[in-house]
Amino acid sequence: MTQLVLHTHRQEHILRLTMNQPENLNSLGFKLVAALRASLQEATRDDAIRVLILTGTGKGFCAGADLKTMNHPYAPGEPDVLDCIVELFDELRNFPKPVIAAVNGITAAGGMELMMCCDLIYAARSARIGDAHCNYGIVPGGGGAAILPRLLPAAIAKYLLFTGELLPADKLQHYGLVNAVLDDDQLLDHATTVASVIAQKSPIGLRRTKQVANEALDKSAADAIIHERLAARDQFRSYDYREGINAFLEKRKPEFKGY
Template sequence: MAAVEYREEDGILFVKFNRPEALNAINREFVRGLRNVVEYARENKSVRVIVITGEGKAFCAGADIKMFSESSHFAARNTIEELGRVLEDMEDLEVPVIAAVNGFALGGGCEVAMACDIIIASEKASFGQPEINLGIIPGAGGTQRLARLVGWKKAMELCLTGERISAEEAYRLGLVNKVVEHEKLIDEAKKLAEIIKSKSPYAVMLVKQAVNRGYKMSLKDGIMYERDLFTISFSSKDAEEGIRAFVEKRKAEFRRDRE
């Protein structure tokens, strides 16, 4: 049984963390599986949106402590470094990634969710960076992404205390986009994926670049970057089709695959 399973269905790549007996904890197989997902999305231009969830009662409860307890310092660093690289590559994918958080998203699991473009949480979900309780700190972007999402004061509190927060609290803080009934989680994620899938793939790619990369720039540089991407989008075939369809009062028919 693979630690990470995935299947493509009509342009949506459904990904499932599949170590429920270990609360989908992160081990080397997990990291390799997530790397395979990223490479599949890169190579298969039919993929328009990715939806990630977990099997069982956890999205991902963090690192496999047993594995790390048996690892040397260098081996532990290599594993967490590779996870960090995979998450950065996932952020840089041309297609949006939706995290459908079904349960615990703790430690590395919270880091995985934060690297996704949109987070939809079940009412049963919880989030946190509890590494401090083990005498360590987050190592795959937890301190950095959390501070950018909820503000550095709240991120400092959460990382220093190791406390978990509920889905509702995560929503209030701006960590998640939406909280839904547990039984409707995948349906809601799929509904959102279908909406995004109906848009211009080229424009979707440029929006993701503008938000993710521009957010790391100064406001002035980000606006200039956005303007450059706007110019690129305006000269695309999708823009030509979208504008023509609007004038002709019909639904735009964007190309299905990314270039």
């Protein structure tokens, strides 16, 4: 029987995607990338899904690109694995709903870049994270060198980029890359608890807030504030805005619908 490279699990408004290639530490090859992209596109269209959790099976969250694909004989104009991975990363960064990474083990190179596409990062105590591209003479192509220095102090980011060392998750939590480090057996429960809290909020409000926050670092503070103000004005016209105000006045819990 063919092994599923990606497992999906739905729990009310939460979708959990579990990469399932433990034999190669969930390396990103064509099949896994295609499965992830298909699931993201389906989840984007499904209004019942409000939060996404991404994790892996075995001893690795994701070890990066499947290097065996690098020697694949590509036809002229055929997308290579890097093209496919970059498209996946773009779709994950722009996914309109909050995404939580539950980092369960080795997270290297493209795996670290995949992790950085998520909004919140929770890591198992045994997790080791870093950029291993330099170990194989590879230049990062999915955000390692471009995004990591925005998330970490430059000296720490360059240490990871230049040495290829994988650091313990708790050390990177100290620098703010990881939200929290959990005992291995509590990682998924904690990520699910956080997802459950988020799933109770206004989906359309979170989508607008996420877009403003994602784009803010590429704008001046003044332009980011204008964007935020426009998003707030748009939210005024939503059902969820009225429901939130009425729930406050009536001293009850709001029931958001996402429009």
